[in-house]
Amino acid sequence: xxxxxxxxxxxxxxxxxxxxxxxxxxxxxxxxxxxxxxxxxxxxxxxxxxxxxxxxxxxxxxxxxxxxxxxxxxxxxxxxxxxxxxxxxxxxxxxxxxxxxxxxxxxxxxxxxxxxxxxxxxxxxxxxxxxxxxxxxxxxxxxxxxxxxxxxxxxxxxxxxxxxxxxxxxxxxxxxxxxxxxxxxxxxxxxxxxxxxxxxxxxxx
Numbered sequence: 144x145x146x147x148x149x150x151x152x153x154x155x156x157x158x159x160x161x162x163x164x165x166x167x168x169x170x171x172x173x174x175x176x177x178x179x180x181x182x183x184x185x186x187x188x189x190x191x192x193x194x195x196x197x198x199x200x201x202x203x204x205x206x207x208x209x210x211x212x213x214x215x216x217x218x219x220x221x222x223x224x225x226x227x228x229x230x231x232x233x234x235x236x237x238x239x240x241x242x243x244x245x246x247x248x249x250x251x252x253x254x255x256x257x258x259x260x261x262x263x264x265x266x267x268x269x270x271x272x273x274x275x276x277x278x279x280x281x282x283x284x285x286x287x288x289x290x291x292x293x294x295x296x297x298x299x300x301x302x303x304x305x306x307x308x309x310x311x312x313x314x315x316x317x318x319x320x321x322x323x324x325x326x327x328x329x330x331x332x333x334x335x336x337x338x339x340x341x342x343x344x345x346x347x348x
Contacts, residue, residue: 193307197319198232205229206319211266215342217245224266228320228340232313235323238292241338255281263294263336264343265305268318272341273334275300287333293323294341296334308332 201208211224227236241247254261258281263273276284277299288295305317314322314334323336 191301191303191307193309193315193317195309197307197315197317198309198313198321199319201319206232206315206321207267208319209267211339212269212344214344215266215339216264216344217247217250217338217342219245219266219339219342224339224342227337228266228322231321235293236337236339239289241294242289245338245342247338255285262302262345263341264345265316265318265320266340266343267320268316269343269346270305270316270318271302272305272316272322273300273302273336291326291333291335293335294338296336297330298332301334306334308334 198206200206203209207229209229211221211228213221215221215224223236223240227234237244251261260274260276262271263275264271273296275294275296278297284295306314306322307317308314308325312325314325314336316322320340321337322340323334325332326335327333
């Protein structure tokens with residue numbers, strides 16, 4: 144009986160050991176997944192997470208259900224905006240396009256020299272998406288954006304009711320326009336955005 148009792152106890156201990164190992168493994172897996180997610184998108188109250196269904200294809204095959212405005216701001220190519228912002232989830236306009244192939248720098252010269260912020264609008268819906276620079280100078284905004292090849296916006300420059308970040312880091316408008324991706328660095332979230340997708344026209348007075 145003593146031996147039987149000892150064997151029974153050993154079996155119970157073995158089962159508990161296996162359960163503990165499985166539990167630890169589960170914790171490791173979940174922690175790993177959580178770490179990967181937080182590495183892609185900072186999970187704090189400065190980023191507004193969005194539902195991936197925002198980008199669900201519409202009947203016309205686009206994510207917006209409409210084409211970009213006929214004549215985008217800063218002489219941005221409409222065909223480029225249509226291809227990158229409404230029918231694409233991962234590709235981008237050419238690096239440096241915003242300074243080399245548009246009139247952004249020329250047409251914002253007055254605002255930049257006066258230290259005035261500029262608002263960037265959705266190229267399809269016309270919703271305001273970013274106002275920059277905020278919390279930094281034009282020189283700092285331009286230097287960071289030129290370094291990375293695309294306009295780079297910080298969280299304080301978002302128009303938060305109109306911009307969302309999806310679980311994979313994609314930055315989009317609430318109406319389904321692909322904007323770019325959130326690529327965090329040591330300073331926090333950094334939204335690397337296609338100028339074509341934020342070249343909507345300001346509202347008329």
